[in-house]
Amino acid sequence: GTPKYSGMVEDCCCDYEIVDRLHKEVLYPSLQELVKTSFFRYFKAKLWCVCPFWPDDGMCRLRDCSVCECPENEFPESFKKPNRLPLNDLVCQEGKPEAAVDRTLDSKAFRGWPEIDNPWTNDDETDNDEMTYVNLQLNPERYTGYTGPSARRIWDAVYSENCPKYLSQESCQEEKILYKLISGLHSSISVHIAADYLLDEATNMWGQNLTMMYDRVLQYPDRVRNLYFTFLFVLRAVTKAADYLEQAEYNTSNPNEDLKTQSFIKQLLYNPKLQAACPVPFDEAKLWKGQSGPELKQKIQHQFRNISALMDCVGCEKCRLWGKLQVLGLGTALKILFSDDDQQNLGQTLQLQRNEVIALMNLLNRLSESVKFVHEMGPTAERISEGH
């Protein structure tokens, strides 16, 4: 039959069939290899954080989720007061083995990158004592059991306060793009939860939950479209920064490994198939054009920073890790595509931090996994869920 998603991805410059084909042949395999290299698998994050929006809530103090392990009389006072979230909402996610964050680190992996701020994100990205390093390969994004009002509140705040649900006539293209990026990221997170789900707690059996993937993503074609959009947007940022990324230092004092990293980067950035089929996955040049362009950009930058700050309120450490990484990745894509400098000179003026590059490529890989999963498992999930 006719594929459900066909034609151009809305607001992009590539169509669905091309994305799926390119993706399978070129992008997915090189990204999978890239994120395993020592340079790309260690991410630095401030996971111990103060939530700036709900100071009384205490969720951010659950770093190791000791709450669950402790008897009730040891609960922090603030949890006992009325008007808190019900205690069963605080049921420990982080204490469960599947939610634990493994900090195994290869300390040789870091050297010589600039430290500069990203205007799109809230975190101060310069190195400090509060940062921890996490081996992403040991902490896959998957189901953690983080759910209920706490998770819901974050998503609600992300959408309603910072990224107003747009009514097509009212809002401008730039606002729609912010909404689509967030929605696409949300789809990707949901797809990862469904792709790696705890099916049976008693036997600790993990696997795919196709019904969940349908319920949360597939039954809403917009969410699938937004996922493709976000993937192409980030891909465009990566290809736009190709020269910078190619020349960057991937030194982890392991020459063999570093050569591999370089070669995966080249494979990805200068792939002739990609250049032939989808040279410009997204056209950023058409944005911020009107008279109010600069003002609008400031407003959206502010909204995105708020979204970034909200990640400090995510009450499950592993979710916070991936939330922070992916929002930083998106912020890096925004920085690459919309830096103020003369676009012709991007190669000379762009400066990225190591952590930004790691976030960017890992985000692209996450989106790529989601695109693959939706493409390959979508039809089966729909058949099961629609009952035929």
Ligand code: FAD
């Ligand atoms: P939610 O996913 O919480 O969605 C809330 C509402 O948002 C929906 O009812 C719908 O109205 C709207 N919505 C949903 N999807 C979209 C979309 N794609 N576009 C537009 N609107 C949408 N849980 C884990 O198990 N593992 C994780 O790694 C993880 N990481 C997280 C990271 C962050 C930053 C956050 C905020 C949450 C994370 N969670 C994670 C929790 C997870 O995202 C869900 O909130 C939780 O599983 C409950 O899901 P839900 O079905 O209630 O809907």
